[in-house]
Amino acid sequence: MDEKILRIFGKHDDNYVSGEEISKELGFSRASVWKHIQTLRHLGYEIDAVPHLGYKLVARPDRLIPEEIQYKLSTRSLGNKVLAYESLDSTNNTAYGLAEKGEKEGAIVVAERQKKGKGRQGRNWISPNGGIYLSCILRPDIEPREVAKITLVAAVAVCSSIREITGVSAMIKWPNDIMIGKKKVCGILTEMKAEQDRVDFVIVGIGINVGAATGNLPKTATSLAKESEGKISKVALTKKILESLEEHMALFNKEGFGKIRNEWRDYSATLGHHVKIHCHNEKTEGHALDVDKDGALVVRLDSGIQKRILSGDVTIAH
Amino acid sequence: MDEKILRIFGKHDDNYVSGEEISKELGFSRASVWKHIQTLRHLGYEIDAVPHLGYKLVARPDRLIPEEIQYKLSTRSLGNKVLAYESLDSTNNTAYGLAEKGEKEGAIVVAERQKKGKGRQGRNWISPNGGIYLSCILRPDIEPREVAKITLVAAVAVCSSIREITGVSAMIKWPNDIMIGKKKVCGILTEMKAEQDRVDFVIVGIGINVGAATGNLPKTATSLAKESEGKISKVALTKKILESLEEHMALFNKEGFGKIRNEWRDYSATLGHHVKIHCHNEKTEGHALDVDKDGALVVRLDSGIQKRILSGDVTIAH
Numbered sequence: 001m002d003e004k005i006l007r008i009f010g011k012h013d014d015n016y017v018s019g020e021e022i023s024k025e026l027g028f029s030r031a032s033v034w035k036h037i038q039t040l041r042h043l044g045y046e047i048d049a050v051p052h053l054g055y056k057l058v059a060r061p062d063r064l065i066p067e068e069i070q071y072k073l074s075t076r077s078l079g080n081k082v083l084a085y086e087s088l089d090s091t092n093n094t095a096y097g098l099a100e101k102g103e104k105e106g107a108i109v110v111a112e113r114q115k116k117g118k119g120r121q122g123r124n125w126i127s128p129n130g131g132i133y134l135s136c137i138l139r140p141d142i143e144p145r146e147v148a149k150i151t152l153v154a155a156v157a158v159c160s161s162i163r164e165i166t167g168v169s170a171m172i173k174w175p176n177d178i179m180i181g182k183k184k185v186c187g188i189l190t191e192m193k194a195e196q197d198r199v200d201f202v203i204v205g206i207g208i209n210v211g212a213a214t215g216n217l218p219k220t221a222t223s224l225a226k227e228s229e230g231k232i233s234k235v236a237l238t239k240k241i242l243e244s245l246e247e248h249m250a251l252f253n254k255e256g257f258g259k260i261r262n263e264w265r266d267y268s269a270t271l272g273h274h275v276k277i278h279c280h281n282e283k284t285e286g287h288a289l290d291v292d293k294d295g296a297l298v299v300r301l302d303s304g305i306q307k308r309i310l311s312g313d314v315t316i317a318h
Numbered sequence: 319m320d321e322k323i324l325r326i327f328g329k330h331d332d333n334y335v336s337g338e339e340i341s342k343e344l345g346f347s348r349a350s351v352w353k354h355i356q357t358l359r360h361l362g363y364e365i366d367a368v369p370h371l372g373y374k375l376v377a378r379p380d381r382l383i384p385e386e387i388q389y390k391l392s393t394r395s396l397g398n399k400v401l402a403y404e405s406l407d408s409t410n411n412t413a414y415g416l417a418e419k420g421e422k423e424g425a426i427v428v429a430e431r432q433k434k435g436k437g438r439q440g441r442n443w444i445s446p447n448g449g450i451y452l453s454c455i456l457r458p459d460i461e462p463r464e465v466a467k468i469t470l471v472a473a474v475a476v477c478s479s480i481r482e483i484t485g486v487s488a489m490i491k492w493p494n495d496i497m498i499g500k501k502k503v504c505g506i507l508t509e510m511k512a513e514q515d516r517v518d519f520v521i522v523g524i525g526i527n528v529g530a531a532t533g534n535l536p537k538t539a540t541s542l543a544k545e546s547e548g549k550i551s552k553v554a555l556t557k558k559i560l561e562s563l564e565e566h567m568a569l570f571n572k573e574g575f576g577k578i579r580n581e582w583r584d585y586s587a588t589l590g591h592h593v594k595i596h597c598h599n600e601k602t603e604g605h606a607l608d609v610d611k612d613g614a615l616v617v618r619l620d621s622g623i624q625k626r627i628l629s630g631d632v633t634i635a636h
Contacts, residue, residue, distance in 0.1 A: 121516055141598065143629060145463035148514045175514070189513065196466045196493070196508040197629030198439055280459065311461060311515030 001026070002040055003067050005033070009057040010071075018054035043067070060235075064110040064132065068235045069242070077106030078136060078246040079239075085109070088133075089116040092191055092205040095135035099201040100193065105139040108242070117207060119187055120176060126218060130211040130225075132234055136245065138202045140253055144194040147202060148311065149257045149295040150249075151176045151190045154204045156260055157244040158186055159267045162208075165237045166228045171269035174288070174297050174314055178208075179269050183222035185209050206241065210234050258293045265291065270314060275299065279312030288314075320358055321385050323351070327375040328389075336372035361385070378553075382428040382450065386553045387560075395424030396454060396564040397557075403427070406451075407434040410509055410523040413453035417519040418511065423457040426560070435525060437505055438494060444536060448529040448543075450552055454563065456520045458571055462512040465520060466629065467575045467613040468567075469494050469508045472522045474578055475562040476504055477585045480526075483555045484546040489587035492606070492615050492632055496526075497587050501540035503527050524559065528552050576611045583609070588632060593617065597630030606632075 004026055008017060023030045037047055037055060044061025060068060066082035073079050081104075088094050088111040095109040114127030127133055140150065155172045162170040162178065162185070170186075173179050178186035189205040209223035210232050217223065224232045251259050265271060270288045277284045277299070284307060286299040296308040326340055341348045355365055355373060362379025378386060384400040391397050399422075406412050406429040413427040432445030445451055458468070473490045480488040480496065480503070488504075489497050496504035507523040527541035528550050535541065542550045569577050583589060588606045595602045595617070602625060604617040614626040 120513060144465055144510070144512065145628070147462055147512070151514045191511070191513050192462070194462065194465070194510055194512065195438060196469045310463070 001036055005036055005040065006067055016050065016053040016056045021054070062233050062235050064112070064234060064238060069238055073239050073242065075242050075246045079106065079108050079242045081107040083107065083109045085111040087111060087113050087115060090114055090118050091133045091135040092118055092189060092203050095137055095203045096191060099137045099203065103137055105137060107137045109135045118189055118205070120189055125187055125207045126216065127207060128216045132206065132208040132210055132238055134238060134241070135203050135205045138204060138249065140199060140202060140249065142199050143197055144192065144199055147190060147192050147199060148175065149252065150202055150204060151188055152257065152264055152295045153248050153252045153260055154188050154190070154206065154245060156263050156267065157248045158188065158206055158241055160263070161237060161240040161244045162186070162224065165240050166224050166232055168224065168228045172264065172267045173316065174268070174270040174291065175311070180222055180227045184220055185222055185224060185227070204245070210237065256293070257295055261291060261293065270297065270316060274317040276315040277309055277312040279309065284309060320354055323354055323358065324385055334368065334371040334374045339372065380551050380553050382430070382552060382556060387556055391557050391560065393560050393564045397424065397426050397560045399425040401425065401427045403429040405429060405431050405433060408432055408436050409451045409453040410436055410507060410521050413455055413521045414509060417455045417521065421455055423455060425455045427453045436507055436523070438507055443505055443525045444534065445525060446534045450524065450526040450528055450556055452556060452559070453521050453523045456522060456567065458517060458520060458567065460517050461515050462510065462517055465508060465510050465517060466493065467570070468520055468522060469506055470575065470582055470613045471566050471570045471578055472506050472508070472524065472563060474581050474585065475566045476506065476524055476559055478581070479555060479558040479562045480504070480542065483558050484542050484550055486542065486546045490582065490585045491634065492586070492588040492609065493629065498540055498545045502538055503540055503542060503545070528555065574611070575613055579609060579611065588615065588634060592635040594633040595627050595630040597627065602627060
């Protein structure tokens with residue numbers, strides 16, 4: 001109902017709409033219109049009310065609620081269903097549970113904060129108010145071995161969106177972090193349910209420090225607010241990410257990672273540097289040459305031998 | 319409590335034990351002993367009761383209950399916890415749910431029948447009474463791309479167990495079926511929850527047609543009862559599978575699939591044959607040469623080119 005009222009405001013752009021007109025168009029009483037206006041105000045919408053003129057939408061809130069995320073969202077399916085929460089243990093856990101119960105591709109889960117935000121390998125992701133905590137349900141027709149590529153595709157989508165919305169030169173640290181300089185501003189956690197040779201669903205979880213007070217964040221982290229001038233709109237960034245992720249996933253599903261690799265290279269903070277990689281208690285050190293068509297990091301060891309790294313934690317020697 | 323009484327019978331082998339002795343040893347009344355004897359009889363245990371002599375265990379039931387599966391089971395952890403049900407939708411679904419809630423490696427789920435037994439790629443697995451429906455929770459330290467090998471390891475464990483217990487020449491059809499001649503007697507469904515580069519848990523689901531009336535099974539299927547002489551003990555076969563699976567998984571975790579590959583080759587119904595493979599709407603046809611160290615099927619196409627097949631449905635031209 002709130003959404004219908006917002007749509008009527010939208011049709012009238014910056015002009016006043018009378019309570020009578022809204023009540024006629026939606027077929028409910030003027031008292032009921034007033035009640036819904038109150039609800040919208042409670043959600044953070046600024047709505048002027050002037051006798052004889054009616055109501056006017058003055059400002060939309062920068063909140064991750066369905067009404068805002070879906071407003072002029074240009075995706076085909078991603079974000080068609082938005083499940084928004086004040087607080088969750090983990091948006092990935094909630095999205096995973098929904099996907100297990102059959103939730104379709106494109107549904108997303110967002111929260112204002114996470115109590116047990118998750119990072120890779122069972123680590124925490126500190127998730128205070130002011131960040132974007134977004135999990136997307138995808139059902140790509142791929143094998144489990146290909147799922148690491150989804151993380152790289154998502155990293156490209158998120159990195160390009162951050163650049164476009166904020167103007168900040170965000171970079172990708174292989175495999176799943178978005179960096180500004182030496183500090184982490186975003187992490188991506190991909191989880192899946194799969195059979196031996198078929199993925200049932202993938203949850204792409206994206207955590208971004210937007211306006212979060214940097215005092216609450218680890219020393220190795222920063223926020224977009226701190227790194228950029230001007231206020232960042234969480235809603236605008238979220239919408240851009242959804243549009244970019246859908247576009248890049250369509251390209252990936254059609255052409256594979258190969259087509260996205262060039263863009264990945266452009267954003268890479270890893271290639272061309274001396275790196276140390278920890279993986280399953282094994283340490284590798286060398287010069288990061290490239291990412292191959294399977295998403296593996298190609299490293300030239302000191303011995304001259306080239307090695308493909310499929311997963312691990314990277315430290316970059318600056 | 320029932321288990322404690324069974325243990326006392328075990329200590330006395332084939333001899334009578336007086337109700338007084340049991341009651342003393344366990345510290346409860348003779349009326350209570352009698353009640354538990356009744357419970358055991360209800361579970362299928364044949365127990366003689368003779369005045370002045372006491373109770374004697376005459377026969378154990380061939381039922382997949384914890385008391386029987388764990389009796390003289392020689393595994394280190396697999397089967398340490400047995401969750402047994404009369405009927406489930408799917409033992410894999412129940413095991414998956416338990417693993418998500420943190421159930422440890424080694425717990426198993428068994429059911430007398432499944433209402434919605436699952437096969438690969440969303441297919442059904444017809445699961446009437448008389449079969450073994452067993453799902454094992456494993457937490458191997460592997461990457462998602464390695465999970466297909468677990469299916470091959472499980473196939474070797476199950477195939478060797480069927481051979482040992484029944485004497486039937488069971489064979490493995492790549493990747494996940496156990497065959498007797500041209501007919502399927504067992505299917506293996508491996509499912510997992512994973513991050514991009516780390517498996518959280520794997521559920522190895524094993525469905526075997528043991529004594530199931532073959533009338534209830536598809537035409538392409540058979541049962542161990544039909545193919546072998548003499549009665550097959552579901553309990554003995556289940557225990558052997560648990561022991562063999564644990565042993566083979568230990569070898570796999572330590573040495574990789576390479577060490578198990580020779581045994582796999584010995585049991586293979588696929589190698590050396592002309593095969594047709596359907597995978598993701600793609601058809602491949604050729605001579606099945608080998609399975610490689612990654613578990614891929616190596617096929618020589620008519621053009622002479624060798625191709626590695628990572629997944630698919632195989633038809634063997636006999």
